[in-house]
């Protein structure tokens with residue numbers, strides 16, 4: 172069996188969740204960041220801990236077989252890699268923002284202005300698509316400080332809660348791209364048996380995370396009504412209760428669907444609703 176290499180962020184926003192998802196796949200390894208490489212004892216895999224900016228090229232060039240990195244970083248690098256799976260964390264949006272007192276309110280107002288960013292490639296393309304000529308000032312971090320220091324009139328940076336923009340007196344007005352962490356490989360990677368095995372485990376972990384195991388009690392006469400409220404439930408398990416005429420309904424439900432229905436379920440006669448996490452769903 173060939174030992175695969177997966178590159179993940181050494182430290183920063185994506186590190187913890189990347190390690191978590193691999194551990195949830197049953198992979199056993201020490202999170203030795205100082206050694207920058209860690210061997211998985213129960214799967215033919217080595218984990219490389221890198222700066223996130225380097226991950227797309229490492230995968231493109233075959234130094235690593237797989238990587239976990241933000242879509243923003245892949246697009247900026249222009250790397251030739253294949254998206255194997257969106258991972259549902261590191262969700263953020265690349266936005267253009269200006270000082271609160273700025274009169275800039277649409278893209279065309281950026282004509283001739285200076286914009287500070289760590290994403291010059293993505294921004295350049297966006298400005299071209301919108302027929303705007305602006306001066307891009309590339310800086311590697313703390314971009315939000317740009318307008319306050321007189322370095323730029325606007326910024327283009329990652330926004331999640333919007334807290335950093337707010338505390339720097341900035342307001343967003345245009346969305347350039349949305350991003351989340353993705354598992355990447357090279358073209359054809361998914362045909363490698365070890366990659367396929369890992370990918371299946373990751374999918375199982377993600378599926379389990381998005382679903383809950385639900386148990387509820389309901390009187391038999393209300394059972395049909397309750398089942399009809401549960402989307403996607405084909406055939407729930409029904410277990411008779413000691414109390415005559417009552418049953419317990421067991422089912423696996425998308426968490427999102429469930430919370431929307433909870434009040435309707437109660438009105439329909441569901442009682443003692445217990446919601447439990449699921450560790451893995453094997454697809």
Ligand SMILES: Nc1ncnc2c1ncn2[C@@H]1O[C@H](COP(=O)(O)OP(=O)(O)OP(=O)(O)O)[C@@H](O)[C@H]1O
Pocket residue numbers: 180181182183184185221222223224240241242243244261262263329330331332350351352
């Ligand atoms: N506020 C945020 N909320 C959610 N995701 C974010 C946020 N900021 C960044 N990200 C995502 O996490 C990735 C890593 O962000 P981080 O700030 O750790 O990068 P970095 O400082 O460039 O790290 P490195 O030292 O590895 O180069 C970003 O490229 C983006 O995809």
Ligand SMILES: O=P(O)(O)OC[C@H]1O[C@H](OP(=O)(O)OP(=O)(O)O)[C@H](O)[C@@H]1O
Pocket residue numbers: 184312313315328329330331332333334335336
């Ligand atoms: O909208 P918010 O929730 O405030 O998040 C946005 C901030 O998060 C990121 O920086 P990070 O905190 O990762 O620090 P960094 O600039 O050192 O990468 C990004 O560069 C923004 O500055």
Ligand SMILES: [Mg+2]
Pocket residue numbers: 222223224
């Ligand atoms: Mg980086």
